[in-house]
Amino acid sequence: MPAKSQPALRITGGAQLTGSICISGSKNAALPEMAAALLTEETITLSNVPKVSDAAVMGEILTRLGGSSEGSGTVALNMAGAQNSEVPDDLGRRMRATILLLGALLGRFHKAHVPRPGGDDIGARRIEQHLRGLAQMGARITETETEIIAHAERLHGDRIVFDLPTVTGTENILLAAVLAEGRTEIFNAAREPHVQDLCRLLVKMGARIDGIGTERVVVDGVTRLGGAEHTVIADYLEAGTYALAVAATGGELRLDCSRPEDLNLVLLKLEQAGAHVEVGDGWFSVGRRPDTRLRPNDMSTWTFPGFPTDLQAQYMALMTQADGETVISEYVHENRFQHVTQLAKMGAGITVEGRIHAVVHGPARLRGTQVAIPDIRSGAALVIAALCAEGTSVLRNSWHVERGYEDMAGKLKSVGARIESVTVDQASGAFGHTYE
Numbered sequence: 001m002p003a004k005s006q007p008a009l010r011i012t013g014g015a016q017l018t019g020s021i022c023i024s025g026s027k028n029a030a031l032p033e034m035a036a037a038l039l040t041e042e043t044i045t046l047s048n049v050p051k052v053s054d055a056a057v058m059g060e061i062l063t064r065l066g067g068s069s070e071g072s073g074t075v076a077l078n079m080a081g082a083q084n085s086e087v088p089d090d091l092g093r094r095m096r097a098t099i100l101l102l103g104a105l106l107g108r109f110h111k112a113h114v115p116r117p118g119g120d121d122i123g124a125r126r127i128e129q130h131l132r133g134l135a136q137m138g139a140r141i142t143e144t145e146t147e148i149i150a151h152a153e154r155l156h157g158d159r160i161v162f163d164l165p166t167v168t169g170t171e172n173i174l175l176a177a178v179l180a181e182g183r184t185e186i187f188n189a190a191r192e193p194h195v196q197d198l199c200r201l202l203v204k205m206g207a208r209i210d211g212i213g214t215e216r217v218v219v220d221g222v223t224r225l226g227g228a229e230h231t232v233i234a235d236y237l238e239a240g241t242y243a244l245a246v247a248a249t250g251g252e253l254r255l256d257c258s259r260p261e262d263l264n265l266v267l268l269k270l271e272q273a274g275a276h277v278e279v280g281d282g283w284f285s286v287g288r289r290p291d292t293r294l295r296p297n298d299m300s301t302w303t304f305p306g307f308p309t310d311l312q313a314q315y316m317a318l319m320t321q322a323d324g325e326t327v328i329s330e331y332v333h334e335n336r337f338q339h340v341t342q343l344a345k346m347g348a349g350i351t352v353e354g355r356i357h358a359v360v361h362g363p364a365r366l367r368g369t370q371v372a373i374p375d376i377r378s379g380a381a382l383v384i385a386a387l388c389a390e391g392t393s394v395l396r397n398s399w400h401v402e403r404g405y406e407d408m409a410g411k412l413k414s415v416g417a418r419i420e421s422v423t424v425d426q427a428s429g430a431f432g433h434t435y436e
């Protein structure tokens with residue numbers, strides 16, 4: 001890549017999507033599962049780990065802590081040699097999931113130094129519930145502007161009540177509780193498929209967990225955990241993204257290696273909007289004939305099994321093509337409408353009302369243009385918009401998309417999209433060479 005150039009996606013709209021895509025493993029499951037390897041000196045072998053940059057960063061962090069992380073796709077993690085409980089600052093700040101190392105390091109070493117987590121700028125992304133829960137379990141925690149430092153002489157179970165079901169907060173308490181003394185009860189626990197999958201891995205390692213997938217999870221601490229082999233759950237957010245994409249462009253996609261049962265509400269919304277949905281065991285298909293108009297359909301995000309916030313931006317892109325007004329309400333993150341400005345550059349009519357509501361005025365005739373991707377899911381929304389737009393779009397900062405989607409350009413190309421990875425000169429905006 002030439003100096004000062006950055007990765008981008010070049011997309012020419014107007015093509016229908018047809019064919020099948022195999023869905024990769026879930027990023028948001030793989031990251032806490034990789035962190036769980038810290039809890040044993042035996043090997044944890046994870047298969048179906050998505051080839052995304054966040055998983056590579058987590059592997060690098062675990063290596064820098066003194067362990068080993070080998071392979072991609074199937075990753076063998078062995079943390080027997082780990083002695084370091086300080087997460088390197090340069091890597092730790094690159095993603096939100098770093099915060100999961102707090103619970104895992106406390107579980108393993110009874111101490112942790114973790115930089116304040118980075119990741120998408122989609123709201124305050126508070127962590128006080130993680131810290132309060134860990135403090136209840138015996139950790140002394142000091143927060144500075146740049147890091148979180150925790151020590152615990154002994155970790156013990158307690159009754160942890162969350163104000164709201166935080167995903168990484170639930171995962172952090174689980175990672176600390178499995179090796180803590182006595183019983184930990186988590187009330188108002190997050191129930192997302194990736195939280196459930198982490199529980200399943202921990203059980204394979206020897207943890208005692210009841211209530212998996214419910215809002216009350218009970219962990220009885222054990223004194224040691226062993227190695228395990230585990231297949232990372234299919235990514236319902238990747239599957240949902242392609243389902244929303246084909247509803248927007250028209251055509252028919254079969255999403256193999258997927259779990260439609262994790263997408264009940266999204267599939268209902270798609271049907272209500274006018275798409276055709278068929279569900280099987282480990283696959284589903286979504287189609288729309290180009291002459292079937294899309295109906296507007298209001299949507300509010302909520303924690304699982306509600307409509308996922310991580311598909312809100314993509315749903316908004318779809319609703320720009322619907323015949324009328326759609327009200328979209330974002331109740332999970334405080335600041336998750338960054339895609340609106342970029343969608344507007346492509347010709348979408350969207351009014352944001354306060355921090356929670358956005359009104360999409362469809363149908364919009366979208367035009368290809370140059371836009372900057374602000375975060376992972378906004379990137380996916382802009383890809384959908386560009387696939388529907390007249391002409392060619394260039395989506396800068398596509399590294400955001402690579403953090404969470406395995407080979408999005410390759411997968412979409414295989415079903416008929418005109419999409420390629422390019423480089424763009426930062427200063428002039430001129431295209432560089434294509435790279436694959």
Ligand code: EPU
Nearest residue numbers: 028097124125126127128129130166167168332333334376
């Ligand atoms: N919150 C608090 N206090 C806390 C924890 C959370 O007020 O102590 C608030 C947050 O500020 C936010 C809401 O609760 O408004 C939800 O936060 P949560 O903790 O559930 O989110 P997260 O754990 O930071 C994970 C995913 C996100 C996904 C959310 C919600 C990972 C690594 N990240 O984040 O994924 O949006 O859950 O489902 O699992 C993405 O993949 O694009 C992504 C951003």
